[in-house]
Amino acid sequence: xxxxxxxxxxxxxxxxxxxxxxxxxxKPAPAFTLxxxxxxxxxxxxxxxxVVVLEWTNPECPFVQRHYQADTMANTLKGFDAKKVVxxxxxxxxHNTPEKSATWKKTEGFTYPVLQDASGATGKTYGAKTTPHxxxxxxxxxxxxxxxxxxxxxxxxxxxxxxxxxxVDAVLNGKPVPASTTTPYGCSVKYKS
Amino acid sequence: MKHSxxxxxxxxxxxxxxxxxxxxxxxLPPSAVATGAPDExxxxxxxxxxxxxxxxxxxxxxxxxxxxxxxxxxxxYWKNPGDSGLETDITWDTPGTTVGALQWPFxxxxxxxxxxxxxxxxxxxxxxxxQATASEQATGALNLSAAVNALVCEVHCIPADLMLTRSIPLxxxxxxxxxxxxxxxAAKARVPRxxxxxxxxxxxxLDVKQLxxxxxxxxxFTVSLPGGAAVPSSETDAFVPERIPGVDKLTLTQTAxxxxxxxxxxxxxxxxxxxxxxxxxxxxxxxxxxxxxxxDVPMAPFAAxxxxxxxxxxxxxxxxxxxxxxxxxxxxxxxxAPAESTxxxxxxxxxxxxxxxxxxxxxxxxxxxxxxxxxxxxMVRQEQGRVGAHAAAYAGGIVAxxxxxxxxxxxxxxxxxxxxxxxxxxxxxxxxxxxxxxVAFALNLFGVFNVGMDGTALAGKVDQSHGxxxxxxxxxxxxxxxxxxxxxxxxxxxxxxxAAGPLTVLAVFTALGLGLALPFCLLVLVPGLAKKLPKPGxxxxxxKQVLGFAxxxxxxxxxxxxxxxAGVDGMARLxxxxxxxxxxxxxxxxxQLQEGGRRWGTLAVAALVxxxxxxAALRFEEAAPAARASSTVAQAQPWSDEAVASxxxxxxxxxxxxxxxxxxxxxxxxxxxxxxxxxxAAFTEHRVAFFVADWTRRDARITARLAxxxxxxxxxxxxLSPGAPDKPEVLQELLTVDAVVDSVxxxxxxxxxxxxDGSKVLCAAGFPRP
Numbered sequence: 001x002x003x004x005x006x007x008x009x010x011x012x013x014x015x016x017x018x019x020x021x022x023x024x025x026x027k028p029a030p031a032f033t034l035x036x037x038x039x040x041x042x043x044x045x046x047x048x049x050x051v052v053v054l055e056w057t058n059p060e061c062p063f064v065q066r067h068y069q070a071d072t073m074a075n076t077l078k079g080f081d082a083k084k085v086v087x088x089x090x091x092x093x094x095h096n097t098p099e100k101s102a103t104w105k106k107t108e109g110f111t112y113p114v115l116q117d118a119s120g121a122t123g124k125t126y127g128a129k130t131t132p133h134x135x136x137x138x139x140x141x142x143x144x145x146x147x148x149x150x151x152x153x154x155x156x157x158x159x160x161x162x163x164x165x166x167x168v169d170a171v172l173n174g175k176p177v178p179a180s181t182t183t184p185y186g187c188s189v190k191y192k193s
Numbered sequence: 194m195k196h197s198x199x200x201x202x203x204x205x206x207x208x209x210x211x212x213x214x215x216x217x218x219x220x221l222p223p224s225a226v227a228t229g230a231p232d233e234x235x236x237x238x239x240x241x242x243x244x245x246x247x248x249x250x251x252x253x254x255x256x257x258x259x260x261x262x263x264x265x266x267x268x269x270y271w272k273n274p275g276d277s278g279l280e281t282d283i284t285w286d287t288p289g290t291t292v293g294a295l296q297w298p299f300x301x302x303x304x305x306x307x308x309x310x311x312x313x314x315x316x317x318x319x320x321x322x323x324q325a326t327a328s329e330q331a332t333g334a335l336n337l338s339a340a341v342n343a344l345v346c347e348v349h350c351i352p353a354d355l356m357l358t359r360s361i362p363l364x365x366x367x368x369x370x371x372x373x374x375x376x377x378x379a380a381k382a383r384v385p386r387x388x389x390x391x392x393x394x395x396x397x398x399l400d401v402k403q404l405x406x407x408x409x410x411x412x413x414f415t416v417s418l419p420g421g422a423a424v425p426s427s428e429t430d431a432f433v434p435e436r437i438p439g440v441d442k443l444t445l446t447q448t449a450x451x452x453x454x455x456x457x458x459x460x461x462x463x464x465x466x467x468x469x470x471x472x473x474x475x476x477x478x479x480x481x482x483x484x485x486x487x488x489d490v491p492m493a494p495f496a497a498x499x500x501x502x503x504x505x506x507x508x509x510x511x512x513x514x515x516x517x518x519x520x521x522x523x524x525x526x527x528x529x530a531p532a533e534s535t536x537x538x539x540x541x542x543x544x545x546x547x548x549x550x551x552x553x554x555x556x557x558x559x560x561x562x563x564x565x566x567x568x569x570x571x572m573v574r575q576e577q578g579r580v581g582a583h584a585a586a587y588a589g590g591i592v593a594x595x596x597x598x599x600x601x602x603x604x605x606x607x608x609x610x611x612x613x614x615x616x617x618x619x620x621x622x623x624x625x626x627x628x629x630x631x632v633a634f635a636l637n638l639f640g641v642f643n644v645g646m647d648g649t650a651l652a653g654k655v656d657q658s659h660g661x662x663x664x665x666x667x668x669x670x671x672x673x674x675x676x677x678x679x680x681x682x683x684x685x686x687x688x689x690x691x692a693a694g695p696l697t698v699l700a701v702f703t704a705l706g707l708g709l710a711l712p713f714c715l716l717v718l719v720p721g722l723a724k725k726l727p728k729p730g731x732x733x734x735x736x737k738q739v740l741g742f743a744x745x746x747x748x749x750x751x752x753x754x755x756x757x758x759a760g761v762d763g764m765a766r767l768x769x770x771x772x773x774x775x776x777x778x779x780x781x782x783x784x785q786l787q788e789g790g791r792r793w794g795t796l797a798v799a800a801l802v803x804x805x806x807x808x809a810a811l812r813f814e815e816a817a818p819a820a821r822a823s824s825t826v827a828q829a830q831p832w833s834d835e836a837v838a839s840x841x842x843x844x845x846x847x848x849x850x851x852x853x854x855x856x857x858x859x860x861x862x863x864x865x866x867x868x869x870x871x872x873x874a875a876f877t878e879h880r881v882a883f884f885v886a887d888w889t890r891r892d893a894r895i896t897a898r899l900a901x902x903x904x905x906x907x908x909x910x911x912x913l914s915p916g917a918p919d920k921p922e923v924l925q926e927l928l929t930v931d932a933v934v935d936s937v938x939x940x941x942x943x944x945x946x947x948x949x950d951g952s953k954v955l956c957a958a959g960f961p962r963p
Contacts, residue, residue: 024407025407025462026461027407060349061350062352129276129277129309130276130277153279154279154342179462180462181461181462183436185277186279187277187349188276188278188310188312188350189310190348191307191309193306
């Protein structure tokens with residue numbers, strides 16, 4: 001019974017839907033090629049076979065600052081198998097520069113690249129609205145999660161559910177994702193206007 | 194007065210806000226005012242705790258609120274902030290005072306210049322307030338404090354955490370605070386009122402029957418006034434939706450005054466409850482004045498797509514996937530699956546139809562069926578041409594009573610009571626009535642009296658209209674008897690129907706009825722088949738009498754059900770009544786042999802016996818035989834949420850048996866599976882706490898729990914693991930020993946007490962696929 005459904009599910013995914021508009025859970029993730037703060041190019045296709053986590057970020061946003069003070073992102077990444085999971089931060093803030101990203105990365109001391117999207121093109125393709133706004137893409141390039149990093153917008157709960165962690169664990173173990181869309185919270189992405 | 198002055202000044206923008214604020218706040222204690230969201234040293238937000246009473250009498254109601262003032266260009270957020278932002282939160286700490294729900298004035302809608310990000314909130318000044326009631330026992334003064342957590346945004350955002358406190362003296366009368374009351378009244382005028390209170394009627398017509406995960410949908414929303422009075426035109430952004438679980442990107446665009454085009458998109462995950470259109474709607478324009486309404490109307494059931502790559506684990510409305518998993522062999526599932534969106538309803542109808550057909554074989558229906566088959570055999574021989582008419586009457590009787598049942602369900606559901614399949618057997622009078630009909634029927638078969646046939650009819654001529662009515666009546670009886678035999682497939686289909694809209698309920702019940710009538714339709718449609726029925730003869734008379742005993746057997750079961758409902762006394766009363774029914778019918782039978790006046794006299798005696806015994810005997814107290822062991826399974830405890838929680842807390846796996854005395858499938862499972870030695874041993878080995886939730890009599894808690902899992906009736910079997918208590922495993926309705934043993938073993942392995950490697954994720958995700 002379950003096999004039949006898995007087969008059907010996979011079938012409908014493989015037949016596929018052309019990638020356009022927002023990144024939708026269950027559909028292929030929109031392709032992108034962006035330079036990081038050092039000028040190196042990253043495209044989604046080169047990470048096929050790995051689970052990709054996208055984090056829309058903006059160091060000026062108090063919500064992002066709160067999570068970086070608590071090392072939420074770095075700790076989440078640490079919990080994954082580095083061979084299987086790639087973490088990419090994306091900054092779609094209109095007035096951001098590679099230099100600002102490099103400085104921020106140095107102060108915060110994290111390792112993953114900060115992709116430069118000052119034009120906002122990739123951010124709008126994904127429908128990224130807030131910082132932080134998280135996406136998880138599976139090894140086949142299908143979006144499996146879109147939404148908040150956790151269930152604690154105000155940063156006041158003792159117990160939190162880290163949605164990215166549960167999603168990545170579920171995807172790697174071939175389990176269903178407990179909650180595949182949540183409402184992202186935080187500052188709005190400061191797109192070019 | 195000061196307020197309107199200060200407002201005008203602020204609007205003029207000539208004088209800085211803070212100076213004006215200081216003037217207006219002359220009366221407020223310093224602790225009740227705070228500023229927050231410092232932007233390079235300049236606070237962007239000022240909040241003040243306002244109370245509309247200067248003195249409060251214990252027991253009286255007054256209003257408390259937080260007034261926010263924002264620098265120009267800055268805003269805070271409504272309860273649904275929109276694409277970004279954060280709901281403004283006020284947490285009250287008010288010993289001696291009960292504070293009600295926060296009242297939100299109609300919000301503004303803000304857009305980024307490119308229109309990509311849309312948010313809802315307030316700029317300038319706003320008062321968020323609530324009703325408060327002072328305790329009768331309060332003494333001294335009321336201490337009120339409000340912890341405010343707000344996100345203050347212009348282009349960038351600054352969180353503000355403020356604590357506001359003040360105290361209001363208690364006194365013999367409540368004195369209105371003249372200064373703040375106008376502020377409260379103005380805010381209250383902006384708070385949307387429920388449509389029911391304003392006299393408007395809100396209606397939503399979606400262009401789809403159900404929401405399909407990931408799919409966009411459209412519809413028309415209308416607001417009207419009684420008598421067709423004109424509804425004023427609205428401005429843009431007249432509708433602001435609340436967060437609707439399962440629905441995203443919901444907009445209403447005015448197409449004519451009072452008429453709006455709805456657009457939305459269903460999220461990939463099915464929500465826990467059927468989505469409702471919730472939000473606030475502001476009629477009118479700045480020129481005509483506004484009227485804000487609170488909208489809350491049902492949308493449509495939610496169906497998860499089979500093709501979705503991520504199968505949600507969260508609890509959801511019964512989708513077709515569940516139905517398939519519950520009942521269907523693989524082959525037909527593969528065929529049916531690609532139909533996508535309308536499949537939910539279509540498959541439910543198919544299952545209802547198949548379930549209806551299967552009901553014919555259930556012990557509670559079979560006697561009637563056999564009876565019908567017997568009558569049918571005779572008809573085929575005697576009057577070929579009218580077979581179709583009789584079959585149609587029988588099917589009509591079934592469908593009509595199914596629809597009546599559906600109507601009753603809808604009526605009761607609309608009335609707010611939770612009902613489920615088989616609910617009518619929770620009513621003692623109903624059980625008594627059905628028993629009486631069965632006994633009368635049996636006596637009829639024994640030849641004690643004749644229905645619809647006078648002396649000449651015995652020769653074999655059946656009065657046409659009467660015969661057709663008889664067929665229809667048999668159809669009705671088949672339905673009445675079928676309901677408690679919730680055959681395995683039926684549960685899912687009916688569960689689906691109960692969670693759905695009225696039309697779906699009617700459609701599913703019709704399909705059920707047609708399925709139940711199927712065997713006879715087949716006999717009519719296939720002429721050869723009818724010919725194969727055995728030849729009539731003396732055996733038919735004997736067979737008829739044997740069937741009478743089958744009906745009496747069914748009566749025994751009903752008497753036992755009555756025992757569960759109304760105790761031993763109830764059983765005795767029912768039996769006494771049934772004896773009277775026997776006497777009445779016998780007297781009636783005697784009257785059929787008599788003539789003229791004497792006959793009428795005897796008839797009167799029969800009627801008197803029936804009515805008299807009915808009045809005397811049919812008084813059932815809702816006896817509460819709490820001590821009664823309703824399950825045959827050892828170590829069973831009565832179910833309650835608290836008991837389950839404490840068992841789970843103690844690290845025990847939990848098995849819950851949702852059952853009822855009138856549910857034959859339940860009893861079958863209990864006898865053949867749950868009381869088996871292997872099952873008991875497994876329960877003992879894994880320290881399983883076994884709970885019985887007995888739905889023989891109405892129990893709203895059980896009805897609610899059944900609904901949580903998409904069921905409308907019993908049986909239902911839940912297995913909960915202490916490792917993942919919020920994710921129960923729902924077992925198939927027809928239990929097997931293996932299924933039960935495996936499930937409790939899985940549940941036990943997930944227990945934190947026994948888990949060795951501490952792999953929490955694997956366990957939580959691996960234990961149950963509901």
